[in-house]
Amino acid sequence: MNARLTRTSWIARITFLEAIRQRFFAFLLVLSAVMVVSSVSLRFMDFGHSELKFVADFAFGGMFLFGSVLALVMTAQLFFAEIENRTALTLLAKPLSRTEFLLGKFLGTWAVLGVFVFSLAFLQGVILWSRTQELIVLAAETGRVAPDFSVSGLASFAVLQWLRLGVVAAMVLMVSAVARTFLFTVIVGAMAIVAGQLQWLAQEALLKPSDASVVTKSLLWISSRVIPQPPAV
Amino acid sequence: MSTSSAISVQGLTKDFRVGLRGIKLRAVDNLSLEIPRGQVFGLLGPNGCGKSTTLKIVLGLIPATSGSISILGSPSATSEARQRTGFLPEAPYFHKFLTGRELVQYCARLSGVPAEKVGEAVEGSLELAAMTEAANRPIGTYSKGMLQRIGLAQAIVHDPELVILDEPTAGVDPVGSAAIGRMINAMRAKGKTIVLCSHLLGQVEQVCDRVAIMDRGRLVLEGRVDEVLAQRDRHVITVADLTPQARQAAEAALAAHGATVTSITHPRRSLEDLFRELVTGSRDA
Ligand SMILES: Nc1ncnc2c1ncn2[C@@H]1O[C@H](COP(=O)(O)OP(=O)(O)OP(=O)(O)O)[C@@H](O)[C@H]1O
Ligand SMILES: [Mg+2]
Secondary structure (H helix, E strand, O other): OHHHHHHHHHHHHHHHHHHHOOHHHHHHHHHHHHHHHHHHHHOOOOOOHHHHHHHHHHHHHHHHHHHHHHHHHHHHHHHHHHHHOOHHHHHHOOOOOHHHHHHHHHHHHHHHHHHHHHHHHHHHHHHHHHHHHHHHHHHHHHOOOOOOOOHHHHHHHHHHHHHHHHHHHHHHHHHHHHOOOHHHHHHHHHHHHHHHHHHHHHHHHHOOHHHOOHHHHHHHHHHHHHOOOOOOO | OOOOEEEEEEEEEEEEEEOOOOEEEEEEEEEEEEEEOOOEEEEEOOOOOOHHHHHHHHOOOOOOOEEEEEEOOEOOOOHHHHHOEEEEOOOOOOOOOOEHHHHHHHHHHHOOOOHHHHHHHHHHHHHHOOOOOOOOOEHHHOOHHHHHHHHHHHHHOOOOOEEEEEOOOOOOOHHHHHHHHHHHHHHHHOOOEEEEEOOOHHHHHHHOOEEEEEEOOEEEEEEEHHHHHOOOOOOOOOOOOOOHHHHHHHHHHHHHOOOOOOOOOOOOOOHHHHHHHHOOOOOOO
């Protein structure tokens, strides 16, 4: 058992190192960071709660979008790079089971997604916090209600986001394990993400207290508090 | 299936399906082979005759279409059997961003070398593969021969009893491949079994105890190198200062006993020997 753990963690470690050095990762991270930062400049004229909410919605939306793209493309890319470059051939000749290999790949990818989500969430936190301070001063001047900013709300949102991207990565990895090509995996994975996203929205919209299990209900309750609703169109 | 064999292959057949219509391509055709323990075994044959495919099936990397194998006494390449086996794939490719030392460490940990012994094992195998100097460079900067040697280091880092080398000397200069030859001899001296594929017949002849030759997926010859190669009805006598008179006298003396001289030539050094004499070593080594 211990040996299994060692092997899995080494696969994860190398996967993490490989992914973190990819240009694709840096590119999406920078792109998302730009989006988070620029969300401040897109605020409404109307000051107050809606501004912060809009800023948060915009940034979180971008984070999930780019995070999903990252989870999808990076996971598939890391997997097929091992196959195509034949590094997998060296690895699978080691006393390493395919499960350990896949699990290690997953954990490594998930760790990278963690870096992505939490560094963006941190940036987001800094921006929201500093904007909140400004708004509190403004509110005091104009006599409006001061907005508040919850660190724990942001943190739990980030954790939830990370879990969701983990689900995406796990799914892509499962598709990769049976699919033959990178392109096929990415297409199937993208369809699955879109389908999952639609279902998620549908569940939120149609949620009735009676027909959901306690776990689903509480999850959905949390998500409906933490995850910003898409702006009504 | 004798237990003294390191690898035993029975009636192995492998079909690949190629193209959209799934046309069958028979890469290995009813191959049976016994590779004894403690010897150096050479698997030879032209390009595409199925050598690498056979090795991959033995290691459990691809499934066989039919037939059975046994490796180190177990009927398939179990995790336990692989722990006692080292493998250098052909044209190996490793994670470019790792340094040579990091790669060997990684492989050592995957192969079950305990944490406290990794340092020693890694340095030992780097040294054996003559890669100590370049060990801190990223693999992406390695030359082809260095890649091959770092591949060798990762294959032997856990001190396996069976070492499978698919073209270990491909792209390695003659000095480097002589070093690999010495490494193989050293491993044999320690009682290891070594299986290697190579197109360098001269080297195979020097280093192998047994050879098998494959052609189009079939085994065409298998046996001890000296037995396979000896022409038992021909003899070589090497003579210094052979004058025409001496030659005539010798031929007459041999003819008196019913022997015929079929050819008289100068012995030649191999190009390999000459090269090794003139060149001191590769810059990478
Ligand atoms: N994955 C694959 N799909 C389809 N055909 C394959 C595959 N791998 C190998 N083959 C075919 O199987 C045959 C044997 O290939 P193999 O790699 O075993 O040859 P080899 O003896 O190692 O040759 P070489 O000396 O060039 O390394 C070849 O005809 C090759 O085209
Ligand atoms: Mg080959």
